[in-house]
Amino acid sequence: xxxxxxxxxxxxxxxxxxxxxxxxxxxxxxxxxxxxxxxxxxxxxxxxxxxxxxxxxxxxxxxxxxxxxxxxxxxxxxxxxxxxxxxxxxxxxxxxxxxxxxxxxxxxxxxxxxxxxxxxxxxxxxxxxxxxxxxxxxxxxxxxxxxxxxxxxxxxxxxxxxxxxxxxxxxxxxxxxxxxxxxxxxxxxxxxxxxxxxxxxxxxxxxxxxxxxxxxxxxxxxxxxxxxxxxxxxxxxxxxxxxxxxxxxxxxxxxxxxxxxxxxxxxxxxxxxxxxxxxxxxxxxxxxxxxxxxxxxxxxxxxxxxxxxxxxxxxxxxxxxxxxxxxxxxxxxxxxxxxxxxxxxxxxxxxxxxxxxxxxxxxxxxxxxxxxxxxxxxxxxxxxxxxxxxxxxxxxxxxxxxxxxxxxxxxxxxxxxxxxxxxxxxxxxxxxxxxxxxxxxxxxxxxxxxxxxxxxxxxxxxxxxxxxxxxxxxxxxxxxxxxxxxxxxxxxxxxxxxxxxxxxxxxxxxxxxxxxxxxxxxxxxxxxxxxxxxxxxxxxxxxxxxxxxxxxxxxxxxxxxxxxxxxxxxxxxxxxxxxxxxxxxxxxxxxxxxxxxxxxxxxxxxxxxxxxxxxxxxxxxxxxxxxxxx
Amino acid sequence: xxxxxxxxxxxxxxxxxxxxxxxxxxxxxxxxxxxxxxxxxxxxxxxxxxxxxxxxxxxxxxxxxxxxxxxxxxxxxxxxxxxxxxxxxxxxxxxxxxxxxxxxxxxxxxxxxxxxxxxxxxxxxxxxxxxxxxxxxxxxxxxxxxxxxxxxxxxxxxxxxxxxxxxxxxxxxxxxxxxxxxxxxxxxxxxxxxxxxxxxxxxxxxxxxxxxxxxxxxxxxxxxxxxxxxxxxxxxxxx
Ligand code: SF4
Ligand code: SF4
Ligand code: SF4
Ligand code: SF4
Ligand code: FES
Ligand code: FES
Numbered sequence: 001x002x003x004x005x006x007x008x009x010x011x012x013x014x015x016x017x018x019x020x021x022x023x024x025x026x027x028x029x030x031x032x033x034x035x036x037x038x039x040x041x042x043x044x045x046x047x048x049x050x051x052x053x054x055x056x057x058x059x060x061x062x063x064x065x066x067x068x069x070x071x072x073x074x075x076x077x078x079x080x081x082x083x084x085x086x087x088x089x090x091x092x093x094x095x096x097x098x099x100x101x102x103x104x105x106x107x108x109x110x111x112x113x114x115x116x117x118x119x120x121x122x123x124x125x126x127x128x129x130x131x132x133x134x135x136x137x138x139x140x141x142x143x144x145x146x147x148x149x150x151x152x153x154x155x156x157x158x159x160x161x162x163x164x165x166x167x168x169x170x171x172x173x174x175x176x177x178x179x180x181x182x183x184x185x186x187x188x189x190x191x192x193x194x195x196x197x198x199x200x201x202x203x204x205x206x207x208x209x210x211x212x213x214x215x216x217x218x219x220x221x222x223x224x225x226x227x228x229x230x231x232x233x234x235x236x237x238x239x240x241x242x243x244x245x246x247x248x249x250x251x252x253x254x255x256x257x258x259x260x261x262x263x264x265x266x267x268x269x270x271x272x273x274x275x276x277x278x279x280x281x282x283x284x285x286x287x288x289x290x291x292x293x294x295x296x297x298x299x300x301x302x303x304x305x306x307x308x309x310x311x312x313x314x315x316x317x318x319x320x321x322x323x324x325x326x327x328x329x330x331x332x333x334x335x336x337x338x339x340x341x342x343x344x345x346x347x348x349x350x351x352x353x354x355x356x357x358x359x360x361x362x363x364x365x366x367x368x369x370x371x372x373x374x375x376x377x378x379x380x381x382x383x384x385x386x387x388x389x390x391x392x393x394x395x396x397x398x399x400x401x402x403x404x405x406x407x408x409x410x411x412x413x414x415x416x417x418x419x420x421x422x423x424x425x426x427x428x429x430x431x432x433x434x435x436x437x438x439x440x441x442x443x444x445x446x447x448x449x450x451x452x453x454x455x456x457x458x459x460x461x462x463x464x465x466x467x468x469x470x471x472x473x474x475x476x477x478x479x480x481x482x483x484x485x486x487x488x489x490x491x492x493x494x495x496x497x498x499x500x501x502x503x504x505x506x507x508x509x510x511x512x513x514x515x516x517x518x519x520x521x522x523x524x525x526x527x528x529x530x531x532x533x534x535x536x537x538x539x540x541x542x543x544x545x546x547x548x549x550x551x552x553x554x555x556x557x558x559x560x561x562x563x564x565x566x567x568x569x570x571x572x573x574x575x576x577x578x579x580x581x582x583x584x585x586x587x588x589x590x591x592x593x594x595x596x597x598x599x600x601x602x603x604x605x606x607x608x609x610x611x612x613x614x615x616x617x618x619x620x621x622x623x624x625x626x627x628x629x630x
Numbered sequence: 631x632x633x634x635x636x637x638x639x640x641x642x643x644x645x646x647x648x649x650x651x652x653x654x655x656x657x658x659x660x661x662x663x664x665x666x667x668x669x670x671x672x673x674x675x676x677x678x679x680x681x682x683x684x685x686x687x688x689x690x691x692x693x694x695x696x697x698x699x700x701x702x703x704x705x706x707x708x709x710x711x712x713x714x715x716x717x718x719x720x721x722x723x724x725x726x727x728x729x730x731x732x733x734x735x736x737x738x739x740x741x742x743x744x745x746x747x748x749x750x751x752x753x754x755x756x757x758x759x760x761x762x763x764x765x766x767x768x769x770x771x772x773x774x775x776x777x778x779x780x781x782x783x784x785x786x787x788x789x790x791x792x793x794x795x796x797x798x799x800x801x802x803x804x805x806x807x808x809x810x811x812x813x814x815x816x817x818x819x820x821x822x823x824x825x826x827x828x829x830x831x832x833x834x835x836x837x838x839x840x841x842x843x844x845x846x847x848x849x850x851x852x853x854x855x856x857x858x859x860x861x862x863x864x865x866x867x868x869x
Contacts, residue, residue, distance in 0.1 A: 319777070324674075472782060475780075475782070477782065478760075479677070480720050484727055514716075515719035519720060
């Protein structure tokens with residue numbers, strides 16, 4: 001049971017006490033307990049640390065902190081030891097005793113557990129030196145590493161709830177709105193609507209009741225920044241919502257979380273209970289006369305429920321279908337009342353703006369996009385994970401400095417930003433700054449921050465087809481352009497990848513894409529043609545090759561490619577024959593070639609076209625680059 | 631409520647404050663195609679045929695006029711190249727979905743779509759405008775039918791496509807359907823809705839002067855708090 005914090009003075013006293021307590025520890029071992037690391041057994045690692053610290057008599061001096069996601073999930077389980085900043089990756093329970101006795105006690109670095117930079121092949125000892133982290137600008141995610149999501153005192157120790165305290169005691173609603181407006185914060189969920197302006201519209205709408213909603217229905221496959229924030233630092237989201245509630249005059253808020261996020265629901269639920277017990281939620285918060293509480297809503301997980309009006313329908317228990325805007329939710333939302341909806345990342349930014357000041361926030365980023373943005377970096381890239389960068393950073397910096405470039409020394413081809421309905425940007429756009437307006441200008445979008453990197457072995461027509469398939473399955477089916485149009489784009493693309501594309505296909509795709517973009521009811525339909533329109537713009541030659549020459553330049557579209565052995569490179573090792581699922585790769589009677597010389601005993605292989613199902617297993621298996629696709 | 635003035639294709643017209651654009655445009659004589667709108671039912675914005683361009687802050691955006699609230703001084707364009715082009719494409723999509731539906735073919739002619747749809751034809755009869763389900767819910771108040779499924783496979787039907795227990799046989803769904811997809815077999819003593827798998831016994835109603843489904847009379851008597859027997863109780867005592 002958290003102790004009740006009666007007023008602001010008590011809050012500051014508790015903050016001081018929490019800070020002092022934390023100073024009492026000589027070291028902190030921060031182990032990630034996020035969903036990504038769970039998959040690597042982080043709970044066992046944490047238990048092992050707890051046991052080991054007790055066994056070695058260090059429990060009083062060394063604090064073990066279970067944190068939320070550090071963003072580098074592929075390296076899990078991972079920990080950072082403070083203050084030395086030693087960073088260990090892929091640790092198992094078996095490593096723990098050594099970490100405690102060698103590193104914690106004796107200050108020695110265990111080489112084997114350090115991160116190896118794939119670019120330089122060098123070991124990196126400190127977290128701050130790891131290129132993946134070094135080139136980011138981590139505000140939200142820095143906090144994730146500094147708090148145990150279930151520990152209110154941890155959050156207070158990093159300055160938590162000082163923003164809410166200011167909003168409740170010192171500021172008028174109008175002042176809060178002005179601060180948020182001056183900060184330049186824009187919604188991180190997709191459209192990038194100015195947050196302060198949204199609050200202002202809501203507050204100015206005559207009504208007895210108003211609501212606050214936190215959208216945590218992250219539907220983009222592969223994106224999980226909102227989950228990680230909610231799991232790792234739920235108090236920040238709660239605090240942001242309190243500030244918003246005060247600004248617009250709401251007494252109740254909802255957090256709409258996808259069902260697939262159990263840990264986020266658990267941590268947020270625990271944080272809400274603690275905040276309530278401490279008197280930071282509920283009646284008369286900190287004796288300021290302001291009351292506000294939060295309910296968690298678990299969503300069915302349809303992609304379209306991430307759209308604000310669809311989400312509102314869903315919270316009210318109706319089919320999660322979007323409705324035409326205007327009226328905007330800020331005018332008429334939940335139960336017909338003015339409602340502010342912002343996503344998790346947006347809410348988490350709010351406390352910082354209040355405590356560090358709107359000028360500080362507006363000092364980061366570009367003219368019209370301020371602060372940082374979290375991206376989920378995946379695909380053909382060396383370092384995958386969640387990256388937080390200042391607005392305005394170039395795509396090249398994200399892909400090469402943070403992401404470490406393309407694996408296997410292959411060539412970059414495109415990066416899709418903004419999730420499944422984002423556009424694919426080519427190499428020539430890599431030096432463009434990443435912000436809301438620039439991305440839109442380039443034919444893509446910020447979206448919620450998905451970022452998929454593609455290499456030269458990616459076929460852009462195939463990519464466009466893949467996303468149209470996904471989006472046609474996610475269309476709610478309400479309006480004609482999206483429901484009827486997206487599957488038609490998918491069908492046309494399917495024909496093209498099968499070598500059956502007609503000469504008119506490109507023009508028809510363009511025409512149809514424009515109608516779906518302009519005339520759809522909601523943003524899901526409105527953005528869905530992006531993958532098609534952007535690839536038509538930047539990779540038209542690939543479409544033409546498929547249609548006119550019946551050729552897939554990237555060697556992906558099965559109907560248009562053949563695998564064959566380059567005979568004078570084949571050493572006869574037989575790797576292809578071993579992996580081929582249909583026995584299409586077989587030895588010939590001809591001699592193989594090893595280091596330029598013919599060997600009679602070793603037999604060159606070949607691929608029997610009639611049997612080949614074009615799975616590509618042989619090309620992956622061949623160490624001698626003796627297999628080609630054309 | 632004071633009226634507002636809006637400028638449409640250069641011409642000034644007036645509208646009521648609480649109105650949306652489409653009824654105001656129709657009343658002023660503009661010919662705007664629309665298939666999911668009915669003035670008795672809340673706007674839905676699904677067919678997207680009623681799109682127009684609205685100018686705000688120097689930018690023109692495409693909006694559905696049936697759902698867009700009017701405001702004083704707003705500037706609207708109904709017949710631009712962009713609107714015509716998008717509208718034709720929407721009709722082409724509908725025609726590919728429902729190539730045999732007369733109303734859709736007529737619409738194609740009206741918007742100047744001269745060629746056959748460039749997409750593989752399907753053979754649907756329903757355009758999923760949602761008028762029937764909304765009429766049943768909002769006007770009749772029983773929600774006997776609704777959409778089943780999502781996305782391209784969506785259809786209209788009764789829950790689990792089974793016989794509806796709550797349908798009262800009023801026929802509102804049949805009357806509002808813009809493409810005559812809802813089937814109603816209205817005979818002397820019985821009314822059937824094959825798609826909803828229901829049939830109703832009809833009784834004489836003096837007030838209406840014809841035979842109507844009994845369940846419908848009961849329903850309306852109940853919600854309108856009409857004394858029992860009002861519909862049947864005829865001055866002449868005729869049955
Ligand atoms: S655009 Fe797509 S998702 Fe949005 S309302 Fe229309 S059909 Fe539904
Ligand atoms: S894997 Fe390559 S080198 Fe080995 S037999 Fe097959 S084609 Fe020849
Ligand atoms: S006939 Fe039945 S389904 Fe149709 S509107 Fe009336 S009650 Fe609803
Ligand atoms: S049956 Fe008719 S009214 Fe109902 S959705 Fe289909 S087209 Fe619309
Ligand atoms: S969950 Fe551990 S780093 Fe992301
Ligand atoms: S009539 Fe307006 S969208 Fe259908």
